Amino acid sequence: xxDSLKKLIExxxxxxxxxxxxxxNIDRTCVTHIDLGDDCYKVADTESLNxxxxxxxxxxxxxxxxxTGGDHQKxxxxxxxxxxxxxxxxxxxxxxxxxxxxxxxxxAILKCLYSNDILVSRGYFYDLQKKTEVTGYDCFHLIQKxxxxxLWFGETKFYEDCKAAIDSxxxxxxxxxSDDYLVNTNFTTxxxxxxxxxxxxxxxxxxxxxxxxxIIDSLQEEFNxxxxxxxxxxxxxxxxLHDNYDDTIKTAIKHINDNYSHLKFDNITIDYSIFFIxxxxxxxxxxxxxxxxxxxxxxxxxx
Numbered sequence: 001x002x003d004s005l006k007k008l009i010e011x012x013x014x015x016x017x018x019x020x021x022x023x024x025n026i027d028r029t030c031v032t033h034i035d036l037g038d039d040c041y042k043v044a045d046t047e048s049l050n051x052x053x054x055x056x057x058x059x060x061x062x063x064x065x066x067x068t069g070g071d072h073q074k075x076x077x078x079x080x081x082x083x084x085x086x087x088x089x090x091x092x093x094x095x096x097x098x099x100x101x102x103x104x105x106x107x108a109i110l111k112c113l114y115s116n117d118i119l120v121s122r123g124y125f126y127d128l129q130k131k132t133e134v135t136g137y138d139c140f141h142l143i144q145k146x147x148x149x150x151l152w153f154g155e156t157k158f159y160e161d162c163k164a165a166i167d168s169x170x171x172x173x174x175x176x177x178s179d180d181y182l183v184n185t186n187f188t189t190x191x192x193x194x195x196x197x198x199x200x201x202x203x204x205x206x207x208x209x210x211x212x213x214x215i216i217d218s219l220q221e222e223f224n225x226x227x228x229x230x231x232x233x234x235x236x237x238x239x240x241l242h243d244n245y246d247d248t249i250k251t252a253i254k255h256i257n258d259n260y261s262h263l264k265f266d267n268i269t270i271d272y273s274i275f276f277i278x279x280x281x282x283x284x285x286x287x288x289x290x291x292x293x294x295x296x297x298x299x300x301x302x303x
Contacts, residue, residue, distance in 0.1 A: 001059045001111060005052070005303040009112040012048040013279070016040045016245070019253065024246050029253055029276055030261040031173070036231075036275035040249050043281050050290045053101055055303045056108040060100075073301055080295060088296055096288045102158030103138050106235045109277065114233075116141045116152060139233070144204040149226065153182070154233040160284045162238035162252045169234055170260050177232060177274065178267035179220050223270045230272035240280040248280045 019028040019038040028038050043049050058072055061079040080086040084100045110116040141152035155176065159165035175181050197205040207226055216222055223230075241248040256276075265272075281287060293299075 001056075001108075002303055005055050005059075005108075006112050008048055008303060009052055009108050012044050012052060013109060013113065014042050014044055015113075016042045019249075024250075026246070026250055026253055027257065029256045031256070031263060031265075032275050033273040036273050038253075038276040038278065041277065041279045042245065043279065046282050046287065049281065050287055050294075051303070052108055053105050053287070054291050054294050054299070055301055056104040057100060058301065059111075060104045060107040076301060077298060086295065092289065092292065095292045096285065099138070099156075099158075101288055101291060102156035102235065102237060105158070105237065106139055106154060106156040106233075109235065110139060110141060110152065110154070110233065116143050142204065142208075144202060147203060149204055149207070149228045150231050151223075151228055152231045152233060154231075154235065156235040156237070158237045158284060158288070160239050162236065162241075162248070162280075163255050165236045165238050166252065166255055167259075169236070170256075170263070173234075173274075174263060174265060174267070177230075177265045177272060179269055180267065182219065182230070182268075182270065220269050228270070230268075230270050232272060232274045233277055234274070235277040235279070237279045237281055237284065239284055240282060245280060249278055252278055 017024075017040050019026055019032070019040065028034075032038050057079065058076045059067070061083055062070075062075060067075070084098060086098065086100075087094070138156045139152060139154040141150075141154075143150055143152065153176075155169060155173075157165035157168050159168070197208070199205060203226075207222075207228075211222070222228075236252065238248075238252070241251060
């Protein structure tokens with residue numbers, strides 16, 4: 001990712017506070033782990049946010065190896081034709097329902113604000129046979145921090161209504177946080193990114209090298225034996241309510257805690273943590289419409 005785009009992300013998506021926030025009497029969600037808490041951000045400029053999402057689609061779609069020496073503008077256009085089922089003749093409503101906007105934003109945030117160097121971009125997981133993007137988690141980040149290894153398998157919702165976005169997340173969250181779902185994702189494709197690891201002596205490289213050269217009988221056992229932790233970030237981007245940031249955050253948290261405190265994650269044996277990233281914005285519909293206009297007009301990449 002170009003430094004100019006990284007700088008724009010850092011100057012546009014601004015950390016406001018972590019939950020729980022005692023001063024504003026806002027708790028964390030009922031499923032968030034204490035070791036992480038929930039992170040709340042403000043958007044400094046809507047036009048910059050639009051540009052961040054649009055330009056980040058390129059880096060979300062391809063890994064570093066693919067981008068090296070390539071014609072980025074042509075590759076960007078190709079991504080919409082081959083990866084995201086983007087139909088230029090579809091209705092505006094159909095275009096707004098595509099998941100790529102939130103997925104590209106999640107990619108950008110994890111890359112720049114959480115320092116997650118992506119081994120393989122989730123957009124790389126493209127089913128050539130079915131000619132569709134893969135289903136499942138919205139991010140695949142396998143990272144090493146010091147001697148600890150974490151697998152970030154997250155989800156994103158980019159809705160006008162925060163309650164509708166939250167309800168959509170919780171339809172499948174128990175399924176997503178389970179051994180079976182983890183094993184049955186396209187996890188093994190991450191092995192193709194082993195070559196992107198510069199340090200051949202790193203713990204992460206050695207684990208991937210081992211997995212590539214043998215049959216894995218139990219992914220759960222491999223995770224536990226190697227101390228790999230699952231981190232499940234949930235990015236929800238939604239409309240600001242009544243021009244009041246704190247009340248908007250309170251509304252989102254209250255909806256989660258009033259409706260989903262009964263959930264139990266009993267089907268996972270791997271160490272895991274869940275946390276939410278909340279970003280109220282001025283107008284979700286307007287942001288998507290601007291990006292759609294740029295896609296349809298083949299707006300040049302500038303960053």
